[in-house]
Amino acid sequence: MTTIKDIARIAGVSVATVSRVINESGYVNADTRKKVEEAIKLMNYSPNEVARSLYKRKSKLIGLLLPDITNPFFPQLARGVEDRLQEHGYRLIFGNSDENEDKELDYIRTFVQNNVIGVISSTNFPDSDTYLKLKIPIVFLDRTSNESPSVYADGREGGRMAAQEIIARGSKHITILQGPAHIKPAQDRFQGAVEVLEELGMSYHVIQTSSFSYAEAGHWATILFEQHLETDGVIASNDIVATAVLQEAHRLGKSVPQDVQIIGYDDIPLSSLLSPSLSTIRQPAYDMGREAARLLIELIEQDKVDEKIIQLPVSFVERETTRRK
Amino acid sequence: MTTIKDIARIAGVSVATVSRVINESGYVNADTRKKVEEAIKLMNYSPNEVARSLYKRKSKLIGLLLPDITNPFFPQLARGVEDRLQEHGYRLIFGNSDENEDKELDYIRTFVQNNVIGVISSTNFPDSDTYLKLKIPIVFLDRTSNESPSVYADGREGGRMAAQEIIARGSKHITILQGPAHIKPAQDRFQGAVEVLEELGMSYHVIQTSSFSYAEAGHWATILFEQHLETDGVIASNDIVATAVLQEAHRLGKSVPQDVQIIGYDDIPLSSLLSPSLSTIRQPAYDMGREAARLLIELIEQDKVDEKIIQLPVSFVERETTRRK
């Protein structure tokens, strides 16, 4: 590997001068600069970030912790984060936490060991010791904590919206699929929907689900219609489950949206390609990722940051699994 | 931050001894070890990987380069890679290349700058200088090079399979969606399908597509039926496009699979949740990721490795967009 010493030798200067050229710091004579730059080009040299990071006690690396990249909501987030960071010269160390606190802790530890300069995390444990003790900037993404910087969409409002829309479109026997108990955003949207149903004095049923996995989605859909065949409106916990419900309704010969309306959550990319295409509550996942990265960069590069808690709007995306008003 | 010096001071020994305890190398008296371990626990110390990495000239980091994590085929790959690496104590630096050579080059450079110990890449340019000159192990994933270690599924065979199955199930007017020209696996599967159609002397049409994006998928589907309304069999370039075709067929009042059969490619998780559920050629994405990670670890940790080129089998997944034989 070419090192700064090699460049110094070739250019006939000291390592300090080479360093000055690379970092455009201090005084360097124009001719000297030229010699150094030529040597750098000649050897195709690029400085070792590890050595830099050691002395400066900070790197160009940022840790990203997501529950499961396999859940189609998260690739959007990740891509948003990555795109923004990349523009600013930062790189990503990535891990899947499976919503598991131990795994999270382990990742955060190795992030720190690698001198990451900031962390973006979708965690259910924002108030755990691990995060409180972190001495580097952290942004919570899709999850919130009281005072900490975070970027999220309003789950409660999303849930309310779903309930309002499905009621406004005429469903009387609504069943809500309640997402996994340990995942906060899932509970927020559930609470929001329940609120509206209670406010309007509607009766409804709840099916409690314990995962967002593809494998089990069909299972919840089956149970739903087994237990509440009269259901004419389904508020799903996310688009995957909604898709499974759509499939099950189809299998049972129910037509959508005439017999059953279905509203999903997230607006994952495939939702618009289903037939009927899925009405859903959209979370601007890509933008959330980008915003989180922007906020983190601000926290890293500036002393004070105005807005530390960024809530992005959710919206109802009207497609074909709901009736026209 | 706690350093090895702090631990040494607290335990009343030298840094060398602390290092020996941490790394279980050399001689350490049992009592001394205990003192050091207590100091480590007391301070919740964990060694700085950056310093380690600098001296040893290698880290515990591995670079992963994928075209676009937002394409639902890749999260599976990534998860497979991550799971296996994580089990072995390695971490991932991740980047999206957008199939863009410059972006790739840039990532590879920063990977190297960060002393990554290996790289896994889904690239269309495996024979570029960048990769040839890399002095660390590299595994190509979902893409191949002549002699280099790689893990992939047989695209040509997959294409053949798709054509055979759709013909065996009675389609006479087949249209193939040809994936983006610059993406090799897409061309492989296309070639395979064409081969079979030619061998059997079937006539067919081709629609050339230029991306795998969700946004454009619907567009190709529209064009397909505009140009070849008589189509009774579609071999799609991947499951996303297949889903769009399914939607378009539905819109046109064609019943699937009676009027049109559709075969996708990849078997992304959502395929089984569509209605009708999508018949497709399955690539074992998660396993491909795991295998790539396993192979890379072998290359890193061992002198010689037997199998450097691993081809995983594709399979036809019969669901509801094809007729029964």
Added chain:
DNA sequence: TCTCCATGTGTAACCGGTTACATTCGTTAC
């Protein structure tokens, strides 16, 4: 002429680990 300061460059300490080598001590073998 002398002082002061901007410019330009080199030397060496430092970041936090690892490890080669030196040193000390106690035991064993001859």
Added chain:
DNA sequence: GTAACGAATGTAACCGGTTACACATGGAGA
């Protein structure tokens, strides 16, 4: 009694950068 060796530990060099500091030079201003 002493040579040889294993056990235990410390000192200091090293990894590849950055930067504080020292020093040299030359021109401007008093």
